[in-house]
Amino acid sequence: MTEVIRSAASLREKVSAWKRSGMLVGVVPTMGALHDGHLSLARAARAQSDRVIVTIFVNPMQFNNPEDLKKYPRDEAHDLALLEAEGVDVLFAPGPEEVYPEGFATKVSVAGVSGPMEGAFRPGHFDGVATVVTKLFGMTQAGRAFFGEKDWQQVQVVERLVRDLNIPIRIIPCPTIREADGLAMSSRNVRLTAEERALAPALHGAMQGAAAAIRGGAPVEAALGEARAAVLAAGFSGVEYLDLRDAETLEVATALDRPARLLAAAVLGEVRLIDNIAV
Ligand SMILES: Nc1ncnc2c1ncn2[C@@H]1O[C@H](COP(=O)(O)OP(=O)(O)OP(=O)(O)O)[C@@H](O)[C@H]1O
Numbered sequence: 001m002t003e004v005i006r007s008a009a010s011l012r013e014k015v016s017a018w019k020r021s022g023m024l025v026g027v028v029p030t031m032g033a034l035h036d037g038h039l040s041l042a043r044a045a046r047a048q049s050d051r052v053i054v055t056i057f058v059n060p061m062q063f064n065n066p067e068d069l070k071k072y073p074r075d076e077a078h079d080l081a082l083l084e085a086e087g088v089d090v091l092f093a094p095g096p097e098e099v100y101p102e103g104f105a106t107k108v109s110v111a112g113v114s115g116p117m118e119g120a121f122r123p124g125h126f127d128g129v130a131t132v133v134t135k136l137f138g139m140t141q142a143g144r145a146f147f148g149e150k151d152w153q154q155v156q157v158v159e160r161l162v163r164d165l166n167i168p169i170r171i172i173p174c175p176t177i178r179e180a181d182g183l184a185m186s187s188r189n190v191r192l193t194a195e196e197r198a199l200a201p202a203l204h205g206a207m208q209g210a211a212a213a214i215r216g217g218a219p220v221e222a223a224l225g226e227a228r229a230a231v232l233a234a235g236f237s238g239v240e241y242l243d244l245r246d247a248e249t250l251e252v253a254t255a256l257d258r259p260a261r262l263l264a265a266a267v268l269g270e271v272r273l274i275d276n277i278a279v
């Protein structure tokens, strides 16, 4: 049985008892509308911890676009059934007043890795993520936290955060889970029309093309330019960024002398899709 807990006090009681008996607690932070990507994180947590908490909280502080927040898909009953089937011990689903009670006045801000890409196109987004993740780590007291590489920049922000603030938790990045046609799974994919859904894998396809060209020695800017053009030609209305970056510092990379990552965000219909791959 997955127990649903909504208050930080009840959760603390539960986790304290687990930890007193020497158990390692894993947490998977999510915003719900769960799919196989999230469930792969729950499975990794199950395999690498004694007790697993999945959190569901649609965090208003990380949405720079009110319409995106309003339309964010929510279905807790369905999510709970999926978590039961994965053997998750606790679903922690606090309300906004539990996370941000009256008088809440703190903001956690990670400089550097939060700046480009998602940080530039979603101003304030990573302050919202860093703040809520700090709260979720404090509320769950977990020893391990599982994050998807689909949000690569988010993983770098969270790793910097726990190092800088000495938060005693190990961050475990997990691989991106994709549909059979290559599209990275995302809760927002349900907002694509059937026609848009058919075009959506073009983003991943163009990124794979660029990665292969760069690995084969093509000039980086030319390969990126071709990939951006291919995404637009496929029917996307805009490419916000499609960059080659240092995998850790996220600084622009112009060569493959250090581990590099190709990261992109592009708009299809009303949906903004992100993806990233190793080069
Ligand atoms: N396809 C995926 N593969 C692996 N992990 C994923 C995938 N999609 C999301 N995750 C991870 O699940 C966690 C919760 O993400 P979130 O609830 O924002 O889901 P989401 O599907 O990414 O939603 P959206 O794309 O709409 O932001 C994050 O660590 C995220 O990286």
Ligand SMILES: CC(C)(CO)[C@@H](O)C(=O)[O-]
Pocket: 029, 030, 031, 057, 059, 062, 129, 132, 133, 151, 154
């Ligand atoms: C980590 C997270 C749950 C914080 O709200 C969110 O950014 C997400 O779902 O990736």
Ligand code: BAL
Pocket: 031, 062, 063, 151, 154
């Ligand atoms: N990618 C993390 C969740 C969000 O899109 O706000």
